[in-house]
Amino acid sequence: MATGIRDKVAIIGMGCSKFGERWDVGSEELMVESFGECIQDAGIDPNEIEAAWFGSCLDEVNVGKSALPASIALRLNNIAVTRTENYCASGTEAFRGAVYAVASGAYDIALAIGVEKLKDIGYGGLPEFGSGMGITNGFWFPNMTAPGCFAMLASGYANKYGIDMGELKKGLAHVSAKSHANGALNPKAHLQKAVTEEAILNAPMVAYPLGLFDCCGVSDGSACAIVATPEIAKRLGKKDYVTVKALQLSLSNGEEMSFTDWDGSHFPTTSKASSIAYKEAGIKNPREEISMMEVHDCFSITELVTMEDLHISERGMAIKDVMDGFYDLDGKVPCQVDGGLKCFGHPIGASGIRMLYEMYLQLHGRAGKRQLKDPKFGLTHNLGGFPFMNICSVAIIGRHDV
Amino acid sequence: MIGITSYGAYLPRLRLTRKIIAKAMAWYNPAIFGAAKGEKSVANWDEDALTMAVAASYDCMTDRQKKAIDAVYLASTSLPFADRLNADILATALNVDEEGVTCSDFTGCTKSATTAAITAYDVISAGRKENVLVAASDLRKTKMGTNFEMFLGDGAAAVLFGRDNVIAEITGSYSMNCDFIDHYKGHDKTIDYTWEERWVRDEGYGKIIPQAITEYLKESKENIADFAKVIYPCYFGATHRIIGKKLGVDPEKVQGNMHEVCGDTGSAHPFLMLFAALEASSPGDKLLLVGFGQGCDVLSFKVTENIRQFNGPQGLKGALASKVEMDNYLKFAKFRDLIVSDLGIRGEVNNNTSLTTLYRNRKRILGLVGLRCTKCGTPQYTFTPTCVNPACRAVGEMEEYEFASRDAKVLMYTGDMLAPSMDPPAIYGIIDFEGGGRLLADFTDCTLDDVRVGLPMNMSFRRRYKDDMRGFSGYFWKAVPATYEKGV
Numbered sequence: 001m002a003t004g005i006r007d008k009v010a011i012i013g014m015g016c017s018k019f020g021e022r023w024d025v026g027s028e029e030l031m032v033e034s035f036g037e038c039i040q041d042a043g044i045d046p047n048e049i050e051a052a053w054f055g056s057c058l059d060e061v062n063v064g065k066s067a068l069p070a071s072i073a074l075r076l077n078n079i080a081v082t083r084t085e086n087y088c089a090s091g092t093e094a095f096r097g098a099v100y101a102v103a104s105g106a107y108d109i110a111l112a113i114g115v116e117k118l119k120d121i122g123y124g125g126l127p128e129f130g131s132g133m134g135i136t137n138g139f140w141f142p143n144m145t146a147p148g149c150f151a152m153l154a155s156g157y158a159n160k161y162g163i164d165m166g167e168l169k170k171g172l173a174h175v176s177a178k179s180h181a182n183g184a185l186n187p188k189a190h191l192q193k194a195v196t197e198e199a200i201l202n203a204p205m206v207a208y209p210l211g212l213f214d215c216c217g218v219s220d221g222s223a224c225a226i227v228a229t230p231e232i233a234k235r236l237g238k239k240d241y242v243t244v245k246a247l248q249l250s251l252s253n254g255e256e257m258s259f260t261d262w263d264g265s266h267f268p269t270t271s272k273a274s275s276i277a278y279k280e281a282g283i284k285n286p287r288e289e290i291s292m293m294e295v296h297d298c299f300s301i302t303e304l305v306t307m308e309d310l311h312i313s314e315r316g317m318a319i320k321d322v323m324d325g326f327y328d329l330d331g332k333v334p335c336q337v338d339g340g341l342k343c344f345g346h347p348i349g350a351s352g353i354r355m356l357y358e359m360y361l362q363l364h365g366r367a368g369k370r371q372l373k374d375p376k377f378g379l380t381h382n383l384g385g386f387p388f389m390n391i392c393s394v395a396i397i398g399r400h401d402v
Numbered sequence: 403m404i405g406i407t408s409y410g411a412y413l414p415r416l417r418l419t420r421k422i423i424a425k426a427m428a429w430y431n432p433a434i435f436g437a438a439k440g441e442k443s444v445a446n447w448d449e450d451a452l453t454m455a456v457a458a459s460y461d462c463m464t465d466r467q468k469k470a471i472d473a474v475y476l477a478s479t480s481l482p483f484a485d486r487l488n489a490d491i492l493a494t495a496l497n498v499d500e501e502g503v504t505c506s507d508f509t510g511c512t513k514s515a516t517t518a519a520i521t522a523y524d525v526i527s528a529g530r531k532e533n534v535l536v537a538a539s540d541l542r543k544t545k546m547g548t549n550f551e552m553f554l555g556d557g558a559a560a561v562l563f564g565r566d567n568v569i570a571e572i573t574g575s576y577s578m579n580c581d582f583i584d585h586y587k588g589h590d591k592t593i594d595y596t597w598e599e600r601w602v603r604d605e606g607y608g609k610i611i612p613q614a615i616t617e618y619l620k621e622s623k624e625n626i627a628d629f630a631k632v633i634y635p636c637y638f639g640a641t642h643r644i645i646g647k648k649l650g651v652d653p654e655k656v657q658g659n660m661h662e663v664c665g666d667t668g669s670a671h672p673f674l675m676l677f678a679a680l681e682a683s684s685p686g687d688k689l690l691l692v693g694f695g696q697g698c699d700v701l702s703f704k705v706t707e708n709i710r711q712f713n714g715p716q717g718l719k720g721a722l723a724s725k726v727e728m729d730n731y732l733k734f735a736k737f738r739d740l741i742v743s744d745l746g747i748r749g750e751v752n753n754n755t756s757l758t759t760l761y762r763n764r765k766r767i768l769g770l771v772g773l774r775c776t777k778c779g780t781p782q783y784t785f786t787p788t789c790v791n792p793a794c795r796a797v798g799e800m801e802e803y804e805f806a807s808r809d810a811k812v813l814m815y816t817g818d819m820l821a822p823s824m825d826p827p828a829i830y831g832i833i834d835f836e837g838g839g840r841l842l843a844d845f846t847d848c849t850l851d852d853v854r855v856g857l858p859m860n861m862s863f864r865r866r867y868k869d870d871m872r873g874f875s876g877y878f879w880k881a882v883p884a885t886y887e888k889g890v
Binding site for chain 2: 121122123125128130131135136138139140141142143144145147148149151152153154155156158159204205206207208210253254255257258259260263264388
């Protein structure tokens with residue numbers, strides 16, 4: 001009988017590069033930057049790492065295929081390295097691989113590292129989707145982009161709850177303004193400037209109804225984690241070490257796209273992955289027990305709807321919670337504490353691990369101006385793909401003693 | 403009795419007022435002012451002769467008629483493929499049986515449609531075929547600021563020939579061929595090369611059409627006065643009238659050349675003019691139809707009682723009524739690829755087309771033929787044999803299910819300024835079909851303001867991409883707002 005991942009694996013070190021338009025460096029330097037911080041934090045020799053998982057998504061324009069780019073950039077000791085790619089969950093997948101490897105007893109110490117170098121393609125936004133969608137899909141998928149697909153969700157959500165698009169836009173503006181305020185407190189964030197809700201509402205349209213500030217930053221960056229057995233964490237003298245409480249993944253099976261039950265207003269995958277994750281972590285009432293979150297705010301509407309699918313806001317009530325400041329830095333469940341994808345940036349393969357990095361810093365009381373008071377559980381969430389066809393990952397980490 | 407058993411038409415909804423062309427280009431060629439009356443029909447950027455032929459053919463046939471087809475002829479001078487049977491792409495888009503159906507392209511001149519019609523008449527007369535679809539379509543690219551740009555419009559027509567419930571009986575046919583080159587398009591060229599208008603007018607249309615009609619009448623021992631309408635294309639307005647006068651036709655019996663409402667649609671034009679005549683006809687009327695181009699084809703028809711029950715072509719009536727005025731000449735020029743603009747680096751992606759994948763999925767992609775689970779009855783547009791219904795999940799229990807003619811409604815949508823598009827924003831979304839099934843699809847023939855959740859939509863066969871490097875056009879179906887009632 002499976003018992004879940006709770007407290008079986010400790011995070012003994014983490015690192016994260018500065019995110020942003022890193023014109024001066026490539027994926028190699030980005031990985032070395034995050035790994036350097038991570039190995040120092042862990043206090044081990046790189047040769048003690050027994051296996052590694054490497055997350056990168058858009059290999060066509062990034063590092064290329066296989067896990068070799070990570071093995072070579074870090075000059076790993078001819079150990080097992082596996083590349084993970086699962087859209088925007090690629091980083092969390094690398095973490096999941098390393099955590100499961102340690103939990104299985106196959107290894108004592110494992111590395112998860114993610115990187116994405118997106119600003120070498122010559123145009124804004126994510127790389128054109130056309131060449132990576134699969135040959136058969138290429139014959140019939142629309143001429144679509146990420147902002148367009150998530151913008152569709154806004155039309156479905158507004159229609160389901162009978163909300164005027166103007167009202168929804170105001171809620172979305174608060175979502176983005178809150179993340180900008182948080183990002184302004186983070187020296188590693190891509191975007192560190194506070195933006196008013198008025199400016200957000202008046203921004204040019206990218207994909208109706210999403211404007212420029214409803215979209216997250218497209219950035220270069222890397223993040224990594226070293227995980228080990230709790231025994232090793234203790235042996236290394238890490239008193240207040242952090243453990244993994246839950247790691248769940250849920251993938252669409254095509255029902256949203258091809259079956260008429262889905263109403264286009266939410267993410268069934270997130271709803272399922274979070275329910276199982278809470279159970280795995282022993283959390284009964286997430287609205288009360290989750291201390292903080294980093295969710296996949298690729299677009300403001302994604303974050304808003306996700307609040308409901310994570311079972312923290314009730315269905316149809318996310319706008320009210322958002323406007324009440326429930327998710328602000330001084331709110332009940334602060335969300336996007338580090339600025340989120342919105343402002344910290346979104347180098348896809350690194351994003352899941354970067355979210356864990358902020359939760360890790362907060363749990364250790366090392367989050368500087370953003371530090372929250374006595375957090376216990378931190379939740380991270382990725383949503384890869386599109387509202388109608390996606391991969392959702394949910395991770396919960398916390399102090400080992402809660 | 404052999405004749406027309408059904409007919410359908412398609413005019414793209416965009417209309418460009420010729421005054422707008424004159425305003426933009428008369429500084430360059432003041433002669434175009436002479437034709438600056440009325441408007442021309444303009445195909446959207448994602449249409450071509452083939453897509454318009456598909457639309458006209460769907461307008462023409464009921465499902466029952468479609469299943470009975472045993473030949474598909476496609477007539478055009480502007481087909482997307484020089485070597486790949488365009489008529490077969492049409493047949494696949496219609497989901498006509500592959501076995502036992504003869505498909506053929508009729509091309510090379512603008513009388514190709516009437517030649518195809520005469521061929522259909524011949525093969526049915528010979529007892530070799532029962533029901534022959536003749537689709538005709540043209541989208542001819544023209545140079546900026548020319549009279550051809552003024553004269554020509556885009557459009558398509560489809561006629562079903564057979565023996566059952568004939569609307570207009572074919573009572574005779576005649577062909578004459580001569581290498582009179584009013585225009586030509588050489589190998590590897592995309593735009594017609596034209597000769598002096600005065601010669602084309604006086605020696606071409608003005609002489610060859612009367613000569614062919616005269617010869618036909620001599621052979622058939624009929625009199626021009628027997629015909630309720632005499633129908634012949636000629637985009638020169640004065641010459642069009644003079645031809646009738648030469649033949650001694652009462653001016654009221656000369657079918658108008660549609661210059662004012664859509665322009666000359668090339669191969670499709672004799673049929674579109676014939677439809678206009680049929681709409682105004684009564685049982686017993688005789689109609690004389692001419693196709694022109696390197697000679698002439700002549701066909702005579704006698705309208706039957708069935709015209710009273712015939713409900714089409716909704717496409718022509720609907721499109722004429724639901725037009726959208728195009729007020730931007732540069733947009734027209736861009737749609738026809740006459741000017742260079744920047745789609746951005748994002749727009750440069752140019753994947754090769756996997757012909758193996760396309761062949762394997764030809765019905766799914768070109769015909770929008772989805773699946774229906776025979777266990778639970780759920781229609782689904784999908785590529786896996788496992789049923790999408792979570793309460794079923796039967797494997798390999800699917801039957802074919804056509805989505806192309808089904809009504810749908812918008813579930814969710816957007817207008818995307820980031821996606822590279824010829825007509826931004828790129829509008830797309832998910833639609834739900836009446837009776838089940840849903841589709842993620844591009845929307846076309848609409849503006850963002852037209853779209854809302856719940857908007858009724860229909861499917862339209864469109865060009866999804868054009869691979870200029872390899873010369874390949876890729877097709878799929880897009881959703882368009884349901885603006886008018888579908889055909890028969």
